[in-house]
Amino acid sequence: MDLSSILALSPIFLTVLSGIAIIIYFSKKAVPSHESSTGGASSEAAGDVSASTNASKPKKKPEKAPPHRDSKFKFSHAWLSSSLKGHNENVLDMSFSPNGKYLASCSSDRSVLLWQTRHFAEREHKSTRVNVEYDHATGVSWSPDNHALLVAKFNENRLQVYKLSKKPDGVLGNPQVALTFDKLDDDPLVGSGISSSGRYVMSCSEHGRLTVFDLKGAVLAGTDTRQVTVHAARISPCGRFIMSAGFTPDVKVWEVVFTRSGEFDKLSRAFELKGHTSGVLDISATPDSFRMATVSKDGTWRLFNTNVEYRIGQDPQLMQSAECGDGGTATRVAVAPDCSTVAVASRADVRLFSAETAELMATVAALHTGPITSLLFDPTSRYLLTAGDKHIRILHNVPGCRVNIQVMKDKLAKTTNSTLKERLNAQVRELQAFLDSLKE
Template sequence: MEKSSFADFLTCPSVLSAVFVGGCVLLLAYILKSFRNASTEEKDQSEPGSSTVERKKDSAVSKQKKKQNWTRSADQAYAQPWLLKTLKNHTGQVHTIDFSSNGKYLASCGEDRAVLLWDSKDLTQKDIKSLRVNIEFDHPTFVKWSPDSKAFIIHKFNENAIEVYKIEKKKDGWLGHATKALTFPKAHETDVIGMGIAGNGKYIMSCSNKTDLVVWDLKGQKLAQVDTYLMTTTCAKISPCGRFIVASGFAPDARVWEVLFSKSGEFQEVKRVFDLTGHSSGVYDVAFDADSSHMATVSKDGTWKLFDTKIEYKKGEDPHLKITGKYHQAAPHSLIALSPNAEVVVIATGSSLAFYSTLTGHHDYTIDNIYSGRITSVLFDAMGKYVLTSGDKYVRVFHNVTGYRCSIATAKDKLKQQQTSATKERLEKIVADCEAFLKTIEKK
C-alpha cells in the first residue's frame, strides 16, 4: 500500500506542475548569473590590466621577474667591477684553458666531452664565436695549442692518453672543423696532472700524480722518462721558451730540467739544471712570465715566491729570490699565475682569486665566490690585460686592475730618474691612460 500511494503521489498533476515550475526557476537563475558574469568580464576588458588576458600576462611577467631575480641572484657574485665577461657554452665542469701563441684563439675543455675553441682576438666584443669539438666516449682533462695554432692536443681521462687534433680553417679565416690525427700510447698508470707542448715545437710532456714524467716527440714516441723524486707530483709545466720543464709536489722545492737537442735538432737528454728553493712545505703550483726569465711558486706553507731565473745555471748560478709574500690558504690546493711582465701574481684558492703586486709583495684585491666549486685553472692573456679562470661550466674573464696600478707605480718611479723628453712623454701617457682606466672601474 505504501509503495502504491507514493507512486500515485508522484504522478499527481499538481506535483508534476510544481516540479516543472521549480526547474524553470532554477534554469532562469542560472541564465541570469551567467549573463552577469559575462557583463562583468566585458567591463573588466574595458579597464586596462583587469581582464583575464591581462591577469595571465601579469602572472607570466611575475614568473619572468622571479626567474630573472633568481638568475641575478645566482650571478650576483660575478657582477663586480673587475669582471669583463663570462663564456658559457660548456655544459659540464671546465677543467683547463689555453691561449694559442698567436693570441687569436682560446681553448677550453671539460666534462661535457668537448673542447671549445673561442675567438679571442678581442675579448671586449659582445659575442664571442666558438667552435665545439666533441671528444668520443671520454672527456679531456687538459688542452694545449700547438705553436703554429693549427692543432691542439688533449689528455683523455678514461684512456689516460694524449690525442692530437688538426684544425682546418674556412675561407674567412675562422676555424672549420677539427679531426683526430693521432693517439699516443698509454704511458701512465695513475692520473695525469700536467701536460704541455714546447713553444719551440720540439716535444710534448706528460706527468702523472706519482713520479713518472715522460717526454715525447710529436709523433707519440717516447724520448725520455724522468723520475721527479717528489713522492707525489702536483704540477708539471713547460716554460714558454720551451727549454725547461718544471715539476713540484710533496717536496718544498720545485725542480727544473732542461730538454736538450743537438744543433741538427736531434734529441739528446733531459738534464736537471736547478731548483726553486726556500719553501718549508710542498709546492702546489708554478708559473712563468712571458720569456721564462721569472718563475713563481705557491706553497702549502702559505707563501708565494718570485724568482729571477735569467741565470748562468751552467756555471752553477742559482735562481735569485726577488720577493716573497703571504696568501690566505683556505683550501687544500692553490694555483698560481704570473703576468707576462712579472709584475702581478694571482693565486686561486678554492673559489677565490687574490691579486698581489710583485713590486711590493702586498695583497691588492681578492674576488670571492667566483664559482660554486673550485677554480680549476687560471692564466693571463699575452698582453697581461686580463686574467682568465675556469670552473663550474664557465670561463670568466677579469680585468687585471692590479696590473694597471703596478704600471703606474713603475712609470712614476722611472719619471723620477733622468729621462729623454720622448721617454718622459711616453711614461706620462702610460700614467694618464692607466689612471683613466682605473676611474672607469671605480665608477662600476
C-alpha cells in the same frame, strides 16, 4: 555457568581490564618524556622509526638535476669584463694560442671549446666545439703554428692531437684526430704540453713519470721526478724547461737539450726552486722564463728570478714572498706576462699581489660555485681568466694596471731623456684613462 557465577567473577575481570588500560596509558606517556630527557637518543629512535617506515614504502626515483643548476648564480664585479658560457660541466683547463687569437678550454662535458679573443669584450660569445669522443680532456695546449691541439684524455690516460683548419669564414674549426699517443701506464696524467719551439711533447703522471716525446709520439727520454705525488707539471713558455711541483717542498726544473742541428740530446736537471716548507701545488712562469712563481701548502707564494747561469751552479734568487692569506688552501698561481702581478686562487677566491712589493692589492671573492680549477693571464697581461664551474670569468687586471703606473712614475722621476719622458707620460695617461673608465 549461571548468572550468579558470572556476577562473582565480574570484579576480577574489571580489575584485569582496568590494569591493562592503566599500563597502556602510561606506556604512551613514557615515549615523549623519554625523548625529552635523552635528546640525541630520541633522535636516533626517531630515525630508526622513520627508516623502517620509509623502507616499507616504494623508493621514488631521484629527480634529475636541471642541466644548468647553477644558472641562478650570477657573479658581478666592477672588474668583470665578461663570462664565457658554453660548457655544460666544469671547466678543467685553459690555454691561449701562441698568436693570442684563440682561447681553448676543456671540460668534463667531453668537449674542447675554441673562443676568439677579439670577442671577449662582447656580451655574446660564439665558440667552435671539438668533441672528445667517449672521454674528456683534463688538459689542453696549442701547437706553435696555432693549428693543432694537444689534449690529455682522462679515461684512456694518454695524449691525442687534433688538427684544425680554417673554415670558409676564416675561423679555426673542422677538428680531426691526427695522432694518438701510446698509453704508458695506468697512472693518471697531471701535466702535458707542446713546447713553443715545436720540438717535443711532454707528459707527467701523478706518481712522477715524466716523459718527453717527439712530435710523432716516439719516446725521447723519461725520468722519475721523485716527488711522491706530482700536483702540477708544465713546459715553460720559452720551451726550454719542464717544471714539476709535488709533495716535496722543492720545484724541480729540467732543461730539454737539443743539438745545434736540431736533434734531441738529453733531458738534464737545470735547477730547483727552494724555500717552501711543505708541498708545492702549482707553478707559473713569464714568457721568457726569467721569473717563476710557486704556491705551496705552507700558505705562501714565492717569486723567483730564474735568469741565472745554472750550468755553472748559480741558483735562482728569491725576489718576493708573501702569505696567501687563507690558511694554506691556495691551489693555483699565475704570474702576469709583464710580471706586474701574481694571482693566487684559493677555493673560489682570487687574491692579486704586486710582483714589485708583494703587497696584497685586491681580493675578488666567490668567482665560481666551486673551487677554481684553472687560472691564467692573457698574453697582454690586461685580463685575468678563471675557471671553477662551467663558466670562464674574464677580469680586468686592475692591480697590474696600478703597478705599471707606479713603475712608470718611478722611471719618470729618474730619467732625464725627454723622448722617454714623453712616451712614459703617454702610457701613464692611457692607463689612468682605463682606470677612470672603470671608476677606479
